[in-house]
Amino acid sequence: MISLKPVALALALVLWSLPALAQTLVIGRANEPQSIDPQFSRTGNNQMTALHIFDRLVLTDANVRAYPGLAESWENPDPLTWLVHLRQGVKFHDGSPFTAADVVWSLERAPNVPNSPASFAGSVADLATMEIIDDHTIRFTTKEPTPLFIENIGTVYIVSRAATEGRANEDFAAGPAAIGTGPYRYVSWQPGDRLELERNDDYWGAKPAYQHVTMRFISNDAARVAALLSGAVDLIDLVPPGDLPNLRANKDLVVYDTPTVRLIYLALNQNDDAPFITGIDGRPLPQNPFKDARVRRAVSMMIDRQAIIDRLLYGAGEPASQIVPEGVFGWSPDVPVTPYDPEGAKKLLAEAGYPDGFGITLHGSNDRFSQDAELAQALGQLLARGGLKVNGVETLPYSVFSKDAGKNAYGAFIFSYGNSTGEASRGLLSVIHTLDDGRDLGSLNRFGFSDPDFDKAVEDAAQVFDPAEREKGLQAAAVIAFAEDTAMVPLYFQALSWASKATVAYEARRDERTLAMGARPAN
Numbered sequence: 071m072i073s074l075k076p077v078a079l080a081l082a083l084v085l086w087s088l089p090a091l092a093q094t095l096v097i098g099r100a101n102e103p104q105s106i107d108p109q110f111s112r113t114g115n116n117q118m119t120a121l122h123i124f125d126r127l128v129l130t131d132a133n134v135r136a137y138p139g140l141a142e143s144w145e146n147p148d149p150l151t152w153l154v155h156l157r158q159g160v161k162f163h164d165g166s167p168f169t170a171a172d173v174v175w176s177l178e179r180a181p182n183v184p185n186s187p188a189s190f191a192g193s194v195a196d197l198a199t200m201e202i203i204d205d206h207t208i209r210f211t212t213k214e215p216t217p218l219f220i221e222n223i224g225t226v227y228i229v230s231r232a233a234t235e236g237r238a239n240e241d242f243a244a245g246p247a248a249i250g251t252g253p254y255r256y257v258s259w260q261p262g263d264r265l266e267l268e269r270n271d272d273y274w275g276a277k278p279a280y281q282h283v284t285m286r287f288i289s290n291d292a293a294r295v296a297a298l299l300s301g302a303v304d305l306i307d308l309v310p311p312g313d314l315p316n317l318r319a320n321k322d323l324v325v326y327d328t329p330t331v332r333l334i335y336l337a338l339n340q341n342d343d344a345p346f347i348t349g350i351d352g353r354p355l356p357q358n359p360f361k362d363a364r365v366r367r368a369v370s371m372m373i374d375r376q377a378i379i380d381r382l383l384y385g386a387g388e389p390a391s392q393i394v395p396e397g398v399f400g401w402s403p404d405v406p407v408t409p410y411d412p413e414g415a416k417k418l419l420a421e422a423g424y425p426d427g428f429g430i431t432l433h434g435s436n437d438r439f440s441q442d443a444e445l446a447q448a449l450g451q452l453l454a455r456g457g458l459k460v461n462g463v464e465t466l467p468y469s470v471f472s473k474d475a476g477k478n479a480y481g482a483f484i485f486s487y488g489n490s491t492g493e494a495s496r497g498l499l500s501v502i503h504t505l506d507d508g509r510d511l512g513s514l515n516r517f518g519f520s521d522p523d524f525d526k527a528v529e530d531a532a533q534v535f536d537p538a539e540r541e542k543g544l545q546a547a548a549v550i551a552f553a554e555d556t557a558m559v560p561l562y563f564q565a566l567s568w569a570s571k572a573t574v575a576y577e578a579r580r581d582e583r584t585l586a587m588g589a590r591p592a593n
Contacts, residue, residue, distance in 0.1 A: 093280060093281035093282060094280065094281070094282045094283075094284070095279075095280040095282070095283050095284070095304055095305070095574070095586055095589055096283075096284045096285075096286060096302070096303045096304050096305075097283065097284070097285045097286065097303060097304065097305045097306070097307070097584060097586065097589075098286050098288045098294045098297045098298060098302075098303035098305065098306040098307070099285050099286065099287055099288070099306075099307055099584055100287075100288065100289055100291075100294060100306075100307055100308035100437065100440075101115040101287065101289060101308075101437055101438060101468060102115060102119075102261065102262070102265070102285075102287035103115055103116045103119040103120075103259075103265075104116055104187070104469055105239055105242060105243070106119070106123070106242035106243050106247075106248050106256065106259055107183065107239055107242040107247070108120030108123070108124040108227030108229065108250070109176070109179060109180045109183045109186075109190055109226065109227055109229065110183055110186055110239065111186055111187050111188045111189075112188040112189070112190055112193075112225070112490075112514075113187070113188050113472065114332075114488050114581075114582055114583065115438075115468070117490070117583065118582075118583040118584055118585060119265065119285075120227050121252065121583065121585060121587075122252055122253065122254040122267055122283070122585065122586060122587070123163075123248060123250040123252045123254055123255070123256050123267070124227040124228060124229065124250035124251065124252045125139050125140050125160075125227070125228055125250065125251045125252050126139050126140065126224055126225060126226060126227055126228060127139055127140050127141035127154070127156075127173070127220070127223060127224045127226070127228065128141060128220060128221060128224025128225075129224075130490065130491075130492070130581065132328075132577050132578065132579040132580065132581075132588070133492075133579075133580055134331060134489065134490070134491070134492040134579075134580050134581050135492060136221055136224065136491075136492070138157075139157075139224070140156060140157050140160065140168065140173070140228055140251065141154050141155070141156060141157070141220070141224070142155050142156060142157045142158075143155045144220050146219075149215035149535065150198075150211050150212050150214070150215065151209065151210070151211055151212075152209070152210040152211075152212070152219055152220065153203075153207065153208075153209055153210075154207070154208045154209075154210060154220070155206060155207055156168070156169075156170060156173065156205075156206040156207065156208070157206075157274060158206050159274065160251050160274045161251065161272055162230045162233070162249050162250065162251055163249050163250060163251070163255045163256075163270060164230070164233065164249050166230065166232060167205075168228070168230075168251050169205040169206070170202045170203075170204070170205055170206060170207065170208045171202065171205075171231055172228055172229070172230055172231050173208060173228055174200045174202060174208065175229070175231035175234075175235070176226060176227070176228045176229050176231075177194050177197065177200065177223060177226055178200075179229070179234070180193060180194055180226045181193075181194055181510065184239070185239075187472050187473045187476060188472070188476075188513075188514060189510075189513055190225065190226050191510040191513050192222075192496075192499065192500045192510050192511065192513040192514070193222050193223055193225045193226050194222070194223060194226065194510070195222075195509055195510030195511060196212045196213050196214065196216040196219055196222065197210065197212060197213070197219075197223065198210075198211045198212055198213045199211045210223075214533055215533045215535065216532070216533065217532070217533070217534065217535045217540060218491065218493070218495060218496070218532070221491050221496075222491075222496070225490055225491070227250075228250075228251065229247075229249070229250065230249045230250070233246065233247050233248075233249035234247045234249075243259055243261075245258070251273075251274070252270065252273070253269065253270055253273045253275065253276075253277070253278050253587055254267040254268065254269055254270055254278065254283060254586065255267065255268045255269070255270050262287060263286070263287060264284055264285060264286045264287065265284070265285040265287075266282075266283075266284055266285075267282070267283040267284075267285070267586065268281070268282060268283075269281045269282070269283075276587075278586060278587045279589065279590035279591060280586060280589065280590075283586040285586075286302075286303060288303075288306075289437040289467075291308070291310040291313075291440075292310075294306050294308070295309070295310065295313050295317070295569075298317075298323070298569055298570075298571070299320075299323075301571070304570060304571050304573070304574050304589075305568060305569070305570040305571070305574055305576055305584075305589060306568065306569055306570075307566070307568050307584040308439065308440050308566065308567075309325065309440075309566075309567040309568060309569045310440060310441070311382075311383045311384035311385075311386045311440060311441065311567075312384060314384060314386075314567060317569050321572070322571065322572050323569055323570065323571060323572060324569065324570050324571075324572055324574075324575075324576075324592075325567055325568070325569045326567065326568045326569070326570070326576050326577075326578040327386075327565060327566070327567045327578065328565065328566060328578040328579065328580055329388065329395070329563065329565045329580065330488075330563060330564055330565060330566050330580050330581070330582050331394065331395060331398060331488065331489040331492070331563065331580055331581065332439070332486050332487065332488040332489070332563060332564050332582055333390055333393060333394075333486060333487045333488075333489075333497075333560055333561075333562075333563055334387075334390070334439065334445070334484065334485075334486045334561045334562055334563075334564055335390070335484070335485060335486065335487065335558050335559055335560050335561055336369070336373070336449065336482065336483075336484055336558065336559040336561060337475075337480075337482070337483050337484070337485050337516055337517040337558050337559075338360040338365075338366050338369060338481075338482055338517060338558060338559065339358070339360055339478065339480060339481045339482065339483075339517050339518060340358065340360050340361050340517055340518040340519050340520075341358065341478055341517075341518035342357075342358060342361075343358075343478065344358045344360065344478070344481045344518070345478070345479065345480065345481055346430060346431040346433075346461070346480060346481035346482070347359065347360070347428065347429065347430055347481040347482075348428065348429035348430075348461070349428055349429060350426050350427065350428060350429060350459055352429060352461075355428060359422070359424055359428050360481075360482075362422045362423075363554070363555050363556055364418050364419075364421060364422040365418075365419065365422050365424065366555075366556035366557075366558075366559065367408075367418060367556045368414075368415040368416075368418035368419045368422070368456070368457075369415070369453065369456070369458075369482075369556075369559055370408040370556055370559045371408055371409070371410070371411045371412070371414050371415035371418065371456070372410075372412055372415045372452050372453050372455065372456025372457070372458075373408070373410065373449065373452050373453075373456075373559065373561065374410040374452060375389040375390070375407060375408075375410070375561060375562055376389055376410075377410075378445065378448055378449075378561070378562065379562055382441050382444055382445060382448055383440070383441060383562075383564070383565075386440070386564065386565040386566070386567065387562040387563060387564050387565055388562060388563045388565070389407045389561075389562055390407065390560035390561055390562050390563050391405045391406055391407040391408065391552060391560055392405045392494075392548045392551070392552045392560060393487065393489075393494050393497040393498055393501065393502070393548065393551075393552075393560075394489055394493070394494045394497065395563045398489070398492065398493065398494065399492065399493035399494060399537075399541055399544075400493050400494025400495060400498070400541055400544035400545065400548065401494065401545070401548075402544075402545035402546075402548040402549055403545075404545065404548075404549050404553065405548050405549055405552045405553045408559075412452075412455055412456040412457070415456045415457060416456065416457040419457050424457075426457075427457040427458045427459055428458065428459065429458070429459040429460075429461045430453070430458055430459070430460060430461065430481055430482045431460070431461045431462045431463070431464065431480075431481060431482070432446055432449060432450050432453070432460060432462070432463045432464070432482050432483070432484070433446075433463075433464050433465070433466070433471065433475075433479075433480040433481075433482070433483040433484070434446035434463075434464075434465045434466075434471070434483060434484035435465060435466060435467070435468040435471045435472070435484070436465035436466060436467065436468075437467055437468050438468035438471075438472075438486065439486060439564060440564065440566070442465070442484065443465040445484060445561075446463050446464075446465050446484055447463055449463075449484065450463040453482075471483075475516050476516045478518075483516075484561075485516065486564075487501050487514065488581060488582060489581075490581060493544075494544045494548065495528065495531065495532045495540075495544055498528045498544065498547055498548070498551065499511055499512075499528055499529075499532060500512065500513050500514040500515070501514045501515055501558075502515060502519060502524065502528070502551050502557050502558070503515060503524070503525055503528060503529075504519070504520040504521070504522075504525050505518075505520075511525075511529075517558060519555070519557040519558065521550065521551070521555055521557070523550055524547055524550040524551050524555065524557070527543065527546055527547040527550055528543075528544065528547040528551075530543055531543025531544045531546070531547055532544075566578070566582055568584065570589070572592060573591060573592050574589055574590070574591065574592060575589065575590050575591070575592040575593070576588055576589050577589075
């Protein structure tokens, strides 16, 4: 007689192991955060990490539509006053209650985080006063009418005052300050390697499917794809376009695609002392050519956007003409995509006084978005073909590149802007507006553009409460910035792909964020 005990024992072991396997998710991420402090930087790699551990007053869904987060409801009895009602019964990961005092502390702290490469100052720029009515009610007053006030302050991550007051950046990485109200608890971060998270079973919102999450940081595209194919990870982001056909053909994998609202653009430094801009002979020029709108327009005409999308991105993109894509609030039909015209660009350069062009060095990142290093090389070739002398193309890790980009370190450089509010005003006010530290405007303007007419147009539009009229104002501002001034050179809005094992289902997001909360075991 055959004993069934070994079979039964083996079956029991298999069944016992399945829930444990289903409770663990390993994600291969292309980039990692610069800090665990959620208010350190507004850059996408930081925000997608922060959203696991911390909450905001207002959250956004996969299509960048806002919905209540820690703020359950709000009303504005007059144009300068907002009464915000906070969600009750929410607790921080250490068990302490979430209260209005934590919100006030977080909004006061946000613009003052030391060494921030992309400050949240613009999110609270319109805030005048905060008055705590009770533990779950705050009265805000603004400096001027601000229709998008809740959306603006809603981008700031809420931290525990008790856990963060007096703490430094390293205290977040070490753990004591990494206390949020989010769906996952912070466990550990090994820079250059991995981030470990544990599900917060007391979370006020929808519970994530996976108990344990490991985010492995694999910046090399080939290595990231290989990790998925080998089974070392369950899900990867920023799938290289060239690998999409093979991954789609693999029956053991699933690919998820979505168009995004991230603008990839070429920034042209318009400061008087812009570096890496020379004459043809390599000597300094008497003035910066990029200060002339005709030169900036000529550079835009040198770029074949559709060819970049077709050949470099395998079709995963949309040519850009302005800060938001068509269909997003504030997009203007009066700002068409600049046509590729290298001969016209040379004529415009000659008209501006540079018949033989001038010298530039092009800088960019090599691990921030798909094909970023390859894009820099392609742009270098196009600009040389259009009449400029390209002295070099240099790409750097994003953690290094992004810090220097805001310090007048480059003459022409590739950057990106990810729209997090689903409309144009935030981008126009932060990326294009003249830098104004006193009012926290132009906080992401890394290239020194300034036009008083544009500033007035976008400021006026941002104060209009009627949506239709506000959109008209934003469209008029877009015409000034892009059709008239060529403030910067929009390239394309990228489309992104994620890939997972067939056992994992994933919700792709237009804001590009790779979130464990969007993954679940496949049916």
